[in-house]
Amino acid sequence: MAMPKLIIDESMLERIVASFTGLPITMGPDGKMLAPGTVDLLDADHTISRWMPNDDRTGMFVLAAEACRDVTFYSERLIDSKTRRRAMRGVTVPVCKLMDVTALLVSRMNDKTTRDARAQWLNADRKTYHEVAKRLRKSRLQGPVRWVRNKIGAHLDAEAFTVGTEYLKLDDILGAFGDCVVLLTLSMNYPSSWFSWIRDLGTSPDGQQHIVETMFEYPLCIRWVTDLDGHPITLSRAVLAEDPMHELQAQMFEAANAYNELVRVTGTQLPLITMNPIVDAAGSAQKKSATNNFLQSIRIF
Incomplete structure (x- = not known):
């Protein structure tokens, strides 16, 4: 079975950019900003802890x-x-x-x-x-x-x-x-954004700090460094992650x-459950313009 992919279109890019404002971000392998395209989901690495309710x-x-x-x-x-x-x-x-x-x-x-x-x-x-x-x-x-x-x-x-x-x-x-x-x-x-998640990535080499990730709005995942009691020490970075x-x-x-x-x-008389997908048909030109405006407000640390 093929691994699932995260497709980043103009609409998704707009959401990501808005969420990244004022935060350190992970850039693409070419050193440039994230761009529309296909990104492998992190859950391809099954050594990463599962998301837990937050x-x-x-x-x-x-x-x-x-x-x-x-x-x-x-x-x-x-x-x-x-x-x-x-x-x-x-x-x-x-x-x-x-x-x-x-x-x-x-x-x-x-x-x-x-x-x-x-x-x-x-x-x-x-x-x-x-x-x-x-x-x-x-x-x-x-x-x-x-x-x-x-x-x-x-x-x-x-x-x-x-x-x-x-x-x-x-x-x-x-x-x-x-x-x-x-x-x-x-x-x-x-x-x-109405559902929040957390997962533990392990401890620092000296065993004095925890590394945890939180997600409050897919696909933005924030990586934190905390003390052993869970109090944040610093915000490490923001990355894209799979949808919990x-x-x-x-x-x-x-x-x-x-x-x-x-x-x-x-043969019961109960009705069947049917599910119909919803397609977003909003104009792409308007989204692209809005996305470009958001890009101007990002700070990269």
Whole structure:
């Protein structure tokens, strides 16, 4: 499989230049400023540490993506009629975790700034987000999946193993799973600057300093030198890095595909999840002019 690439067009260059203003930067191999083109992503070097969430909101998104992966683990057993009943009981645990984290993330994304950002979404996306969030909160969170999960958690409650799967329908599980996948996927419409990341690159040769990188807006990555307690000593440099959300996006696609496959194979009446890419058709001439203006304000140290 070919390694992913970062394509820097005029629009992306404008964002990079604006972010670099007043900061030391890494220039290209020819010693000149960054220019539009193709740049290999840093994740081609698998010796570099993985990105970790650097705030609660990002952490909740990562936990939700992990819960999606746990739910998809049960896909084959939910499809097989011989293992379905046992799988339906087992999957209630990750589905409840997924619902809880997704609902918490949605509630955190309800301030004025976030609502204003959603106002810029496509009308269909905005309507879907509101409808699904309402259904998750009012119907799914304390629905049949939670009831069976609580019964199983009681350990000695035999009712969980006798009437549990009669009370719990596959549509209940898939409905909750699908609603969460939709909300998480739509949440990727928020600006990348709303999610922050950090990764540890190691220590200095004398063992007295840490080297860490942070990303507050893709693709700009800031490398810091800190003391052993994590207090910044100096800002080392700014470089381009891979998008930490890329891996989460891949997990969301996998979860959506698993949901759609379950809906098709099991014959439930739930709707499929469809995703349509959005193409930015803004004028390139205007972007180029703006980019040139930004270039004049960069300071190189």
